[in-house]
Amino acid sequence: MPEPAAPEKSHSGPVSESPAGGRPDTSASTGVAPGRIGGVATRVASALIGSPAGEPGRGGRLVGPPSADAYAGGWRSRVRLVVDADGRAGVHGYRSTEVITDLRCPQPMAGAMDGIAERTWTPGADLVVAVDGDGMRHLVEVAPAGDERGGQRERRDRGGRAEGSARGGDRRSTAARRAAAHSARTERVVDGTGRAVQYVAERRWELSATGFWQPHYGAAQCYSDVVAEWADAAPGALVWDLYCGVGVFAARLAGQVGVTGFVHGVEFARTAVAEGRAALRDMPWVDLTAERVERWIHEQSGAAPDVVVLDPPRAGAGKDVINALSEHSPRRIVHIGCDPASFARDVGLYRSAGYHPVALRVFDAFPGTHHVECIAAFER
Template sequence: MTDKPDWTGRRLEVEVGPVAHGGHCVARYEGRVVFVRHALPGEVVVAEVTEDPGRGFCRADAVEIRTAAPGRVEPPCPLADIARGRDRCGGCDWQHASGPTQRELKAAVVAEQLRRIAGIDREVVVRELPGGLLRWRGRARLAVDRDGRAGFRAHRSHRVVPAADCPITVADAVREVTSRKWRPGAEVEVAADADAEVHVTAHDRSRGRSRTARRVKGSGVAREEAAGRSWQLAAHGFWQVHTAAADTFAEVVSRMAAAPEGGVAWDLYGGVGLFAAGLAEQVGPTGAVVLVESSRRAVEDAVTNLRDLLQVDFRVGMVEDVVAGLPAPDVVVLDPPRKGAGRDVVEAVCAQRPARVVHVACDPAALARDVGLFAENGYRLAELEAFDAFPMTHHVECIALLERAG
């Protein structure tokens, strides 16, 4: 039996099929699946194979467009130009697509993941957030190459593509990093807050391979505005990346939660308290909100941010370890990491039989898995809102309302 040939570096002319989760589209060539980046459904492109695992699929980048789709546009960032070949920034997936096209592609991905993983057929509409496609990103992490130049990594690679600017990031933030040299191999975090203060921290790798953080600019404490409140938090702690997202998500979560006055609400993976604030207003002073978060610093920030809301109780720990000892809730809000909540957390929540669960998710596949688990435990998907909280990338934020059946 002979080994299959390695297609890496080979150029294939393909007709591009539907979009898939992960920022690429699906094509076929000689019986194999080809995942093509920088293409759009319906196009005919020449794609160069960038990775061939030797199985029934390979990965490729479009390097020439023979027949363009109506939604194709010129990328606003030179690092996304198709002429750069493999020397493209890996941070953006859809700069070659118009805004409406990007949102249509993301809606198709969410719907496909729900159908394939959870068995739910649902029409999905992805809403635009205020601010447009550019300069929406208030936080970013850059890598540094061997010459001390800051930039972003290529797709599925550790190679650094040096950058002078990043059109999706707040200008003052990214230029604060790209305008100077850094220690080779470092990573640099930057955040611009509501006061336009720019916070920069460098993470340098020592000879012992450990990393040390050093503050380069800013106080290290960011101030943000959302949900009618002022927030203070660690400059590089968790906060929504899109500058308009926190306010929008807080409004939608509160509307879906509709916690009863005098009731009990859980805010799982609660961060610095964004959603807990709205829940606390709903349950009032005679109710209770329990915020659970694994990051001690985030909980410390939450205590500071919500010190006027005495009905909020704060717990530090992993959600799966804490929920068993909490008072039974009327409503649960959960905003898990990208991998989702998982079976243990979903079953622990369902065992308490809350009337409603509001699930915030930044990965469609993880959302679909969790929704499927909730369905197994007697909860139906009652409402779904999706937002283009990461324009130019394949990422999409969803907020799902699950209600107990019967």
């Protein structure tokens, strides 16, 4: 069976786990499996040539955790499924609108998929499965969005494919599915409370089960640890956390700068900002703002940040954000990239702006799949 769709990272709304098999938001905290690191490194090597990559201040080397063997199965705490025309839950085939209703897969955590295949669901709906930090499963049915074309819902055949579409899909149908995933849709809680509780560094978050959280159960803690180590923000410093989500990184940064410092977090999704503010209400020196990152950066005219952390969606940060960011001349930038291609492009943009990578770690974001996560630190 094809792997369950990797949720595409998007801080602009509910978790968008691309049914056509994109990468998500995820993952794993465990290092790159043997044999895969070379391929990943090759994709970013051209952007890194001439710049050492290793631990800050420890010489140039590509650093990765030792092994992902223990995380090959039962690691996925977030799954998004689709429902075909007959009410059966499944996943889209790779780059296809066909719904495959065989749900056997080793990735989800134990019990996450129990009872789903045996039930009939609303045709065209999505199902979001989330196992939270307390071990509670939340199962939410998200009402059909309906691709609107010419005022009428797109017709689908018995297999769930758009009638007249090629098996491999097309760019228009993929764009329509992604747009629909971000539109406002009615949610029905089937199991659990619909409010997932998560923990990172002994801090508690409560967020919508359909909101974004790293799918690998260990990822948020792992990435948070790396970001905190590499940011190394000084007490009293000003720090920016861009594409901050619910503020997982902002919390760690706030602990470093203390009450004499300040952390600005910027996130487009208003729901995520509200949930982050609730979780960080004991840290008044953290301010989370609901705004587009590129617009917010251009509006800043005050003191320059000492450290900037950014975790953009799969498309990466891009030229406008990186150029605007470089004009503020932060001492260090920590960038989390969830797609090697856009990450390599962003590395090149940093180099053009005078920043060079001083540290790089590659994580096996989705064990058993081709998806990886890259974290790099840059300095001038």
